[in-house]
Amino acid sequence: MSPMSEPRGLRAELEQLTTEAFRPELAEIDRLPTLDIAQLMNGEDAGVADAVARRLPEIAAAIDAIADRMARGGRLIYAGAGTAGRLGVLDASECPPTFNTDPSQVVGLIAGGPEAMVTSVEGAEDSKELARDDLDALGLAPLDTVVGISASGRTPYAIGAVEHARALGALTVGLACNDGSALAAAAEHGVEIVVGPELLTGSTRLKAGTAQKLVLNMLSTITMIRLGKTYGNLMVDVRASNDKLRARSRRIVALATGATDEEIERALTETGGEVKNAILVILARVDGPTAARLLAESGGHLRAALVTAVG
Structure with missing residues (x-):
């Protein structure tokens, strides 16, 4: 194979790809006003x-x-x-x-x-x-x-x-x-x-x-x-590793349970900050260890654990 044959073959291959196609109608795009280019890009992305x-x-x-x-x-x-x-x-x-x-x-x-x-x-x-x-x-x-x-x-x-x-x-x-x-x-x-x-x-x-x-x-x-990492559209397995996520954890528990701030803090403390466990503690009225056991038995699925807990 000659030194040029492989690049030439690759060039021909790329030319057949839709993602590599040349669009002559855009050949003057660099001469357009910035807003026009932005509108073109936005229109492209819309599809x-x-x-x-x-x-x-x-x-x-x-x-x-x-x-x-x-x-x-x-x-x-x-x-x-x-x-x-x-x-x-x-x-x-x-x-x-x-x-x-x-x-x-x-x-x-x-x-x-x-x-x-x-x-x-x-x-x-x-x-x-x-x-x-x-x-x-x-x-x-x-x-x-x-x-x-x-x-x-x-x-x-x-x-x-x-x-x-x-x-x-x-x-x-x-x-x-x-x-x-x-x-x-x-x-x-x-x-x-x-x-x-x-x-x-x-x-x-x-x-x-x-x-x-x-x-x-x-x-x-x-x-x-x-895999049960959510409850509805709530991220109940979120890892509270910073202040923002800790605040989000409290909000998730509140949205899932409607509990008071005091109840939420107590549940999160009892479960070591685990959101899913805290929700189960509040909704099923169980203690932290029981919540952990129910979740383990349900493969981590909060909804299934709730069904088991409340019958």
Whole structure:
């Protein structure tokens, strides 16, 4: 193979991708007033939610499969490069404070490691072997789920992660922004959110990145709802690690119970600040240890524990 043949082949491949398409009608965008450019961007973004809506059945099926495995002790692992990898790391990092998950329960892998969060790591996204090594370092198991994320749907790191995970019996999801992607084809659950060409040619941190963020929000949030991490639309497993979250904890207990401030403080003190336990103490009129036992027996599902407590 000549030195030029591989870049030429890659260029031809990229030219076939919707996310890389050139839009001649925007060739003079740099000459427009700032407000006009902002209006163009806002109009582009407005269609992203509709693109996600067209794939809701596939997203829901993936969530049910993820929740089933996580309920049996599995982990949720995101794997991507560049923007896609950063979005995965972001979503994973927000699960512990939001849902009181262990940091090892939802994990974000980015090609090139932590350094790649803030700078480009040369060649990392092109390595399937690197993805396999990163998953092996986590001790990937069959109950785990690996979500490969790639706007193009052709990134070797994301595809390698999905292929390796599937070979080990783990659940796999491929999240891409082009139809007929290799990533979606490699995964058990393929989710392709086609948002169309970007405002800036090939800048998939824009609409494609927004679409990926929306889907990752769904994967983690609805999975946690299925796992009993919420009560209605209240974050009853929130971790009160700072003043704002401590205030939010009190407000959540108040919204769930309608109790007085004094009752709430007493319940939170009795349960060591655990919101879910405090709600159960107030609504079921049980003590802290009984609340903890009822929740343990219900797998952490507050609604089920309440049914058991009040008959």
